[in-house]
Amino acid sequence: MNFLNRFKFPALAGILFVVVLVSCEQDLTTIGSGVIGGEPFVTDKAVFDVFAYNKKITAVQTNQLPVYQLGVYTDPVYGKTEAHINSQVQLVSYDPIFGDWSATTEIDSARSEKETIDSVYIYIPYINNKLDSDNDGVVDVLDSAPFDGTNDTDGDNVPNNEEVANNTDPNVADTDGDGKNDDVDDSTLGSRFPETFQLDSIYLNNKRFDQSTDVIVTPPYIGASFNLKLERSTFFLRDLDPSTNFQEAQEYYSSQQFSPTFTEEVFYDGPVSISDQEILYLETEDDPETEEDEVGTITSRLDPGIYVKLNDVANMFFQENILDKEGSSELLSSSNFKEFFRGVYLSATPTADDIMMILDITGAKFDVFYTYEDIVDDAVADAQKTLEVRLVTQSNNLISGNAINTFINEGYPAEITNSLDVTENAERIYLKGGAGSYAEIQLFDEVEGEAETIINQIKANNWIINEANLVFNIDTDVVPAETIEPPRLYLYNAENNQPVYNADTETNEADTALGIYLNYDGIIEKSADGSGLKYTVKITEHINNIIFRDSSNVRLGLAVTADIRIIGANNTMLPNGVEKDLPAASILTPLGTVIHGSNVSEANESKKLQLEIFYTETN
Numbered sequence: 358m359n360f361l362n363r364f365k366f367p368a369l370a371g372i373l374f375v376v377v378l379v380s381c382e383q384d385l386t387t388i389g390s391g392v393i394g395g396e397p398f399v400t401d402k403a404v405f406d407v408f409a410y411n412k413k414i415t416a417v418q419t420n421q422l423p424v425y426q427l428g429v430y431t432d433p434v435y436g437k438t439e440a441h442i443n444s445q446v447q448l449v450s451y452d453p454i455f456g457d458w459s460a461t462t463e464i465d466s467a468r469s470e471k472e473t474i475d476s477v478y479i480y481i482p483y484i485n486n487k488l489d490s491d492n493d494g495v496v497d498v499l500d501s502a503p504f505d506g507t508n509d510t511d512g513d514n515v516p517n518n519e520e521v522a523n524n525t526d527p528n529v530a531d532t533d534g535d536g537k538n539d540d541v542d543d544s545t546l547g548s549r550f551p552e553t554f555q556l557d558s559i560y561l562n563n564k565r566f567d568q569s570t571d572v573i574v575t576p577p578y579i580g581a582s583f584n585l586k587l588e589r590s591t592f593f594l595r596d597l598d599p600s601t602n603f604q605e606a607q608e609y610y611s612s613q614q615f616s617p618t619f620t621e622e623v624f625y626d627g628p629v630s631i632s633d634q635e636i637l638y639l640e641t642e643d644d645p646e647t648e649e650d651e652v653g654t655i656t657s658r659l660d661p662g663i664y665v666k667l668n669d670v671a672n673m674f675f676q677e678n679i680l681d682k683e684g685s686s687e688l689l690s691s692s693n694f695k696e697f698f699r700g701v702y703l704s705a706t707p708t709a710d711d712i713m714m715i716l717d718i719t720g721a722k723f724d725v726f727y728t729y730e731d732i733v734d735d736a737v738a739d740a741q742k743t744l745e746v747r748l749v750t751q752s753n754n755l756i757s758g759n760a761i762n763t764f765i766n767e768g769y770p771a772e773i774t775n776s777l778d779v780t781e782n783a784e785r786i787y788l789k790g791g792a793g794s795y796a797e798i799q800l801f802d803e804v805e806g807e808a809e810t811i812i813n814q815i816k817a818n819n820w821i822i823n824e825a826n827l828v829f830n831i832d833t834d835v836v837p838a839e840t841i842e843p844p845r846l847y848l849y850n851a852e853n854n855q856p857v858y859n860a861d862t863e864t865n866e867a868d869t870a871l872g873i874y875l876n877y878d879g880i881i882e883k884s885a886d887g888s889g890l891k892y893t894v895k896i897t898e899h900i901n902n903i904i905f906r907d908s909s910n911v912r913l914g915l916a917v918t919a920d921i922r923i924i925g926a927n928n929t930m931l932p933n934g935v936e937k938d939l940p941a942a943s944i945l946t947p948l949g950t951v952i953h954g955s956n957v958s959e960a961n962e963s964k965k966l967q968l969e970i971f972y973t974e975t976n
Contacts, residue, residue: 398975400823405811405968407827408799409786409915409954413777416612416930417792417944419762420594423719423751423923424484424558426762426791428583428705430713430947431563433837435789436767437711438947442703443615444718444748444760445594445695452689456729456742460684470729472683474676475741479587479625480636481703481721482662483714485554486869493517494527496555514540526550549654551635554661558715558919559631560841560947582630583705583712585663589674590700592619594759608928611764611792611944620702624671628708629663636664660720667723675725679744701748713947715919718760719751762944764792778932782956785832786966788917789949790843792929795916795939797851798827800903800968808910815904820972825900829892829915830964832951838888843917843948844871846879846892847940851914854926854938857899870920879921889950900970919945 419425426440454460456470463469490497493506495517502508506518513530520527520539530538532550561578592615597603636659678698682688687697705712723746731740749758768774773787777794782803786796801808829846836842849856858877866872871880879894902908919942926938953964 398973400971400973402969402971405801405970407955407966407968408803409783409966410781410797410799411777411779411783411787412795412797413932414792414794414929414939415932416610417764417939418608418927418929419611419764419944420609420759421606421756422760422762422941422945423717423756424715424919424945425718425760426713426764426945426947427703427716428713429707429711430560431711432789432947432949433563433840434835434951435769435773435787435793435949438713438767438791439704439765440713440791440947441616441763441765442716442718442760443590443592443594443619443700443763444703444721445700445758446698446723447691447747447750447758448688448694449745449747451691451694453683453744455680455683455727455744456740457731468732470732472680472727472729474672474680475726475728477624477667477671477675477726478664478724479667479721480659480662480664480724482660482717483559483631484557484717485633485660486557491518492521494521494552496553511539513538526552528553551637551658553634556631556633556661558946560711560713562710562712563841576633578631578712579633580630581710581712582628582708584627584708585625585629585665586623586704586706587625587667587671588616588620588702588704589622589624590615590619590702591621593696593699594761596695596759607759609759609761610930611762612930613761613763614765615702615761615763616704622670622674624667624674624701625665626668627665629665629705631712633661635659635661662720663716675723679725679746680727715945718748719756721748722746766792783954784956784958785835786829786915786952786954787949788843788846788915788952790917790919790943790946793917793943793949795914795943798848798913798915800910800913812903812910818974820904820970820974822897822901822904822970822972824895824969824971825897826969827894827896827966828969829894829952829966831889831891832953832964833888833890835951836889838886840889841948842881842889842950843946844881845918845921846894847916847918847921847942848879848894848896849914849916849924849940851912854914854924854940856924857894857896857913859898862898868922870918870922874921892952900968914939916940916943917946917948917950918942 425442427442429437429439431437455472458470486496490503491500491506493500493508495510497503500508500510507516509516510527511530515523515525517527523539525539526532529550531542532539533542535542556576556578559578561581594609595607598605598607637655638657639655687693705714725744725746726741727744728739728741731738749756749760751757776783776785776787783796787794788796801811827848831842858874860874863873863877864875866875877895879892881889882891882893884890903910916939918940921942923942923945925941927941927944929937929939931937953961953966955966957965
């Protein structure tokens with residue numbers, strides 16, 4: 358009924374409220390009734406109007422992020438997005454010594470160690486999930502029995518937990534590849550295999566991958582390839598903003614483009630194949646002073662990631678601008694080095710299917726392998742060392758160095774464009790990560806005075822708010838069933854960018870993006886075929902704050918989120934040059950969805966966005 362949908366109260370509102378509530382009792386969903394302290398009470402549900410307004414984002418601040426997007430993503434609703442990375446480069450330590458002698462020692466002795474580049478590799482880790490609930494060496498998503506360590510994932514008749522004890526691979530029946538399975542092989546050298554992890558946030562051809570059965574299926578992105586291009590950047594990234602007298606960090610935005618104007622030498626331009634296995638550093642030389650043959654033993658491990666050998670152009674550049682600069686002013690300090698070697702520019706293009714990756718560039722690095730003459734007295738022998746050069750780094754949540762994510766977005770379809778930044782209550786809510794779109798929501802009514810009347814009426818009727826929900830139904834007529842959809846939505850106070858949940862009273866199962874803040878929820882609900890149906894956000898405490906603690910009925914913001922644990926805000930550019938802080942977590946994902954608003958057609962009335970309040974009222 359219209360009264361229950363809007364809860365508008367003219368004069369004599371209290372009388373009308375009582376009369377209409379009784380007359381509409383059959384239309385409400387009654388979830389319980391009884392007696393409290395001898396007094397009759399009723400537990401019931403009421404619904405209220407919610408008003409939603411779509412907002413377009415033209416650019417987002419994308420430096421100093423925890424993770425970065427790289428690749429091409431074509432959303433079936435919003436179109437294509439290309440993501441590139443421009444990053445500074447840093448030495449691990451400044452005024453470094455290459456080989457054993459400093460440049461001064463070499464000059465004084467009139468002898469050179471002749472440091473020479475052998476090869477240069479770049480490593481960029483994927484985001485991965487190492488969750489292994491039963492500690493059997495198989496991550497949960499690849500484990501047919503993730504809470505039973507005695508299962509046998511690779512079918513070699515050796516339980517997973519025994520393989521862990523034996524240092525053999527529970528994912529591979531023949532760990533050492535000698536043709537004998539681990540159950541009959543008595544010569545397998547343990548711990549000489551790469552571990553396998555679940556890779557998070559790699560979107561191949563924009564198709565959903567769900568591990569929803571007991572049958573282990575290889576994720577479709579494993580073995581897929583893309584073309585990586587790595588160029589030297591000539592653009593100087595300032596750490597501090599001169600317009601603030603160098604008191605504040607410089608902000609860079611997703612709309613800024615660097616290639617081809619600010620790129621020079623190409624260090625790599627070729628294919629990369631995605632693997633979910635660790636990258637192993639193997640010993641290549643035997644130590645003659647030991648009985649054991651060290652060749653092939655693992656010296657260190659890297660999490661799965663991009664790891665490619667750069668070309669001769671890169672070798673020459675690192676030779677001339679790193680090794681040959683030993684003792685020079687260019688390598689003396691961080692500021693000198695950033696001015697000298699301004700950075701690198703990364704792009705990834707499809708070789709077949711579109712692919713978008715979320716990368717942890719705080720763990721990215723160059724491995725510079727070089728040979729030098731080890732001079733002891735008059736004896737000379739070749740020796741090898743490795744120089745590590747980093748991109749940006751992170752320590753105690755503080756990011757050192759600057760990197761920028763740039764986005765090139767295809768124009769939205771006219772239907773979406775015409776629905777953004779208008780004053781009308783939305784029929785559809787358009788949510789898109791990156792430099793996309795978000796929504797603002799007003800509870801109870803568009804007009805502040807009328808909303809206040811509704812709130813006062815609830816107070817007058819002595820409701821105990823048991824639960825309050827916003828149910829966001831996905832518009833399945835617009836969003837194709839196979840689309841990768843945001844796993845969670847983030848609702849927040851649009852005036853101060855604070856979350857509407859109370860972290861101190863939340864229920865948590867795991868410190869993961871979907872294992873935390875479970876009272877609040879906001880996690881996608883899916884049908885049997887894996888397609889998204891709706892998101893339910895519980896705002897009980899927020900409503901209680903409004904009703905009983907005189908908090909303001911502020912506008913709320915709604916956005917997609919890459920990780921609800923990230924609650925910081927970044928500056929964004931809205932149309933007409935308007936600046937506004939918006940949740941940083943929405944910047945970190947390319948995903949989007951479409952939700953039914955409250956201004957729906959009669960055919961979609963059951964999917965209408967409304968505020969549900971379950972309450973108890975005493976008489």
